Amino acid sequence: MTEVKDHITAPTGGSGNEPPALGLVGWLRWMWRQLTSMKTALVLLFLLALGAVPGSLIPQTPIDPIKVSDFLTAHPKLGPFYDKLGLFDVYKSPWFSAIYLLLFISLIGCVVPRLGVYLKAVRARPPKPPRNLNRLPGYQRFTIDSEGDFLATATRELSRRRFRVQAYDGAVAAERGYLREAGNLLFHFSLILALIGVAWGSLFGYRGTVLVVVGNGFANSLAQYDDFAPGRVFNGDNLPPFSLTVKDFEVKFQQDGPQKGAAREFKAQLSYQETPDAPEKSYQLEVNHPLKLDGSSIYLLGHGYAPRVTVRDGNGQVAFSGPAPFLPQDSNFSSFGVIKAPDARPMQLGFEGFFLPTAVIDQRGPVSVFPDDLNPALVMTGYYGRPQPETGKPESVYQLDKSKLTQFEKDGDKLRFQLAPGQTTTLPDKAGSITFDGYSRWVKLQVSHTPGTNLALGGILLAILGLMGSLFVHPRRTWVRVRTEDGRTVVEVAGLDRGPERGLGDEIRAITDSLKPEPDRSSTQEQP
Amino acid sequence: MSAETFAHVSNLVVPTATVIYALAMMSHALEWALGRAVVVKDAEVKQDVLVASGGEAVTAGTASTGPASTRTASAGSASAEAAVPGTERMEAASRIGLTLTYLAFVLHLAGVVTRGLAAGRVPWGNMYEFSITASLAVAAVYLIFVQRYKLQWLGLGVTLVVAAVLGLATLALYTPAGPLVPALHSYWLVIHVSAAAISGGAFTIGGLASVLYLVKARAERRVLAGGTMSASLRRLPSAEAMDGTAYKVLAFAFPLWTFGVLVAGPIWAEYAWGRYWGWDPKEVWSLVTWVVYAAYLHARATAGWRGRNAATIAIIGWFVFIFNFVGVNLLVSGMHSYAGV
Numbered sequence A: 001m002t003e004v005k006d007h008i009t010a011p012t013g014g015s016g017n018e019p020p021a022l023g024l025v026g027w028l029r030w031m032w033r034q035l036t037s038m039k040t041a042l043v044l045l046f047l048l049a050l051g052a053v054p055g056s057l058i059p060q061t062p063i064d065p066i067k068v069s070d071f072l073t074a075h076p077k078l079g080p081f082y083d084k085l086g087l088f089d090v091y092k093s094p095w096f097s098a099i100y101l102l103l104f105i106s107l108i109g110c111v112v113p114r115l116g117v118y119l120k121a122v123r124a125r126p127p128k129p130p131r132n133l134n135r136l137p138g139y140q141r142f143t144i145d146s147e148g149d150f151l152a153t154a155t156r157e158l159s160r161r162r163f164r165v166q167a168y169d170g171a172v173a174a175e176r177g178y179l180r181e182a183g184n185l186l187f188h189f190s191l192i193l194a195l196i197g198v199a200w201g202s203l204f205g206y207r208g209t210v211l212v213v214v215g216n217g218f219a220n221s222l223a224q225y226d227d228f229a230p231g232r233v234f235n236g237d238n239l240p241p242f243s244l245t246v247k248d249f250e251v252k253f254q255q256d257g258p259q260k261g262a263a264r265e266f267k268a269q270l271s272y273q274e275t276p277d278a279p280e281k282s283y284q285l286e287v288n289h290p291l292k293l294d295g296s297s298i299y300l301l302g303h304g305y306a307p308r309v310t311v312r313d314g315n316g317q318v319a320f321s322g323p324a325p326f327l328p329q330d331s332n333f334s335s336f337g338v339i340k341a342p343d344a345r346p347m348q349l350g351f352e353g354f355f356l357p358t359a360v361i362d363q364r365g366p367v368s369v370f371p372d373d374l375n376p377a378l379v380m381t382g383y384y385g386r387p388q389p390e391t392g393k394p395e396s397v398y399q400l401d402k403s404k405l406t407q408f409e410k411d412g413d414k415l416r417f418q419l420a421p422g423q424t425t426t427l428p429d430k431a432g433s434i435t436f437d438g439y440s441r442w443v444k445l446q447v448s449h450t451p452g453t454n455l456a457l458g459g460i461l462l463a464i465l466g467l468m469g470s471l472f473v474h475p476r477r478t479w480v481r482v483r484t485e486d487g488r489t490v491v492e493v494a495g496l497d498r499g500p501e502r503g504l505g506d507e508i509r510a511i512t513d514s515l516k517p518e519p520d521r522s523s524t525q526e527q528p
Numbered sequence B: 001m002s003a004e005t006f007a008h009v010s011n012l013v014v015p016t017a018t019v020i021y022a023l024a025m026m027s028h029a030l031e032w033a034l035g036r037a038v039v040v041k042d043a044e045v046k047q048d049v050l051v052a053s054g055g056e057a058v059t060a061g062t063a064s065t066g067p068a069s070t071r072t073a074s075a076g077s078a079s080a081e082a083a084v085p086g087t088e089r090m091e092a093a094s095r096i097g098l099t100l101t102y103l104a105f106v107l108h109l110a111g112v113v114t115r116g117l118a119a120g121r122v123p124w125g126n127m128y129e130f131s132i133t134a135s136l137a138v139a140a141v142y143l144i145f146v147q148r149y150k151l152q153w154l155g156l157g158v159t160l161v162v163a164a165v166l167g168l169a170t171l172a173l174y175t176p177a178g179p180l181v182p183a184l185h186s187y188w189l190v191i192h193v194s195a196a197a198i199s200g201g202a203f204t205i206g207g208l209a210s211v212l213y214l215v216k217a218r219a220e221r222r223v224l225a226g227g228t229m230s231a232s233l234r235r236l237p238s239a240e241a242m243d244g245t246a247y248k249v250l251a252f253a254f255p256l257w258t259f260g261v262l263v264a265g266p267i268w269a270e271y272a273w274g275r276y277w278g279w280d281p282k283e284v285w286s287l288v289t290w291v292v293y294a295a296y297l298h299a300r301a302t303a304g305w306r307g308r309n310a311a312t313i314a315i316i317g318w319f320v321f322i323f324n325f326v327g328v329n330l331l332v333s334g335m336h337s338y339a340g341v
């Protein structure tokens, strides 16, 4: 239809739809044309949209590994099949990467040649009027007495309307809206920039989480993290050497009303040192207010309770003492956790159960009914077993390996005890005792470093700027021609819309009106 | 006034607005029903269609941007009114529908504002609030442009969507006003969600316009093949003009959505969750929406995809947007769902 459209297909192979008959080079060229054609871009965009969907419906390993293993247990047939297709980690799967890499290549292959075309087009003069102006939209004609300097007036009028004007023999040609294609190119190039920024961050960045009990500290080294996800080419040696201590943590919950129990405020007081010899500073860490340190950012992700417990063994020795972080299981912070005393003698001891910040007993047994610590209780059961040699194998601190342990029993029932802070219970068979000393809170911190974010952000902002040019600038041409017809001097005005908005509106008529000699206004003949 | 009073007012006004939107919708439905009975003579319609779509050569010109296209459209409907008895009643139903929509909008706006005053913050912290705000955006986009671009033909669709969303919100999603969870304490919430709501309003208008485009384009093809067209379809602007309207609304929405979803959202996620993009279901579906509308814009620039295919993509985009908003919140759990349904 318009030439803008032709440019899309011309360099990208509108004519190259038939596979060539000969030659490797021919084939390669043909494939390149296909890849960089607008239709391929469309198809790839659809594939990208479709391909992104399963990742939102099927549990994803990087987001929630526990759900993935639940899914695998629940669907023994489907699970492994999904796994083979990479459906548990869609966004890193080979097929998803293939889609966006192809799109990326297609994007480059598409816009680079267009840049050249555009640079030529910007320098080009508006082209001669076509022979039959009356075939064009908005065509208008009127007569004037003599040509005189009419074309000069037309040139002035069109320039005033910010057209670029070129005089031809008996006609002027005018064009405006060059910024549209500039905007389009800026958009696509900036998109490339933004994608480079994103890729950079995921290659060179890292993200780790650590759970710190209030009062304790953290020094930034790989060994201290609970969980660490490096980018593909991240080098673990250059973690910034900061350290921090969580001095205090404050949390407020809605006390009443329908949203009772909803969190209202979290605040952690930190003291930190950027390097081991730097002065100590303090910071109040809140959700939405991360601490930025030397290119890394520290976030407050979550919180919970860590009961402080002392375990004495059968010999009366302290076998464990300190806080043990329990993990919240519901919105009222019923928190599950374990306490291990592998060094207890003569038998090693282990405990598992719940910390309930606001405990009540209902028909389900003891539960927490509010997230804050209004009536804290520890509800646990205990295990004993033969001492085991150290294996050196890493073990989860949140799970008790019960394969070599036996549950305590009391009066023929499995042992279960509930403690308020300060209380102690003695274990059956003189195996020892456990004291609930009190509890602390813990916070979950995330440390991350994502280089390239500024590039990504700048790229996207530029892209939006380009997009606005591309969508809102309206490229169009106008021609004014004077010729003699049956002895009269006839002026013809017509335009050509070169954008997808369809139509020139009233512009041609307005231009015509301003060109017409005053008394003559009524003699316009409009062509439908 | 106290927060409770504001909450009370909001709870009264929003359902009232819903009912009035529903009445407006019925009025527009009546308008359509009246028009269906009136079948216009073939010859006249054919003339209309030919004028509207022009011959092959002048397609791009005759049905043109804003003023020009509405000129064609209103010229078409004017002649239809004059020629066909029964259309005065359609006109009246249309006017009543529009008046009721204005009335409902005022109440709706008051409901959203008092809700914000009751909660002491922007009124889009949970799904109920987002529903009433986003539907307000739909109505606002429609009412702002209804005179300028002669959008009365969208009345039925707009009132239907707004009444349905509001009805669903009050019946199924209602949450009493209250403060926010800490992760939502950020002015990025204001920016991110208002950009999403306004572009959502525009996606809806664009989707409705595309649906009507498909209907009208089919009717026009039938007429050119010698069939007839009912007065209600004839009163619609030409297919080309509706296509142009859809494009303009979507072209307005796309940069805004890009900003809301690819700039404001990630910045906020970076502050709140420590990563700017985490493939959370809501993020995925926002990206899918964005990609589908990018495909729409590409389709319009690709020979053979203009028109029907592009309109279909615009409708798909609208469904994806709706699913992102309703389905993802209700069906899939993710970071975003902790704002509370």
Ligand code: HEM
Residues within 6 Å of the ligand: A004, A005, A008, A012, A035, A036, A037, A038, A039, A041, A103, A106, A107, A108, A110, A111, A184, A188, A191, A467, A470, A471, A500, B293, B294, B297, B298, B301
């Ligand atoms: C990441 C993928 C891409 C996105 C998000 C994207 C987005 C867009 C958008 C929003 C527009 C509309 C602007 C306008 O109407 O002028 C557009 C136009 C355009 N895109 Fe893309 N694009 C992508 C990839 C590509 C690729 C791979 C090609 C090459 C085949 C391409 C070629 C074009 C062309 C030629 C236009 C101009 C259409 C016109 O002149 O109306 N794009 N693109």
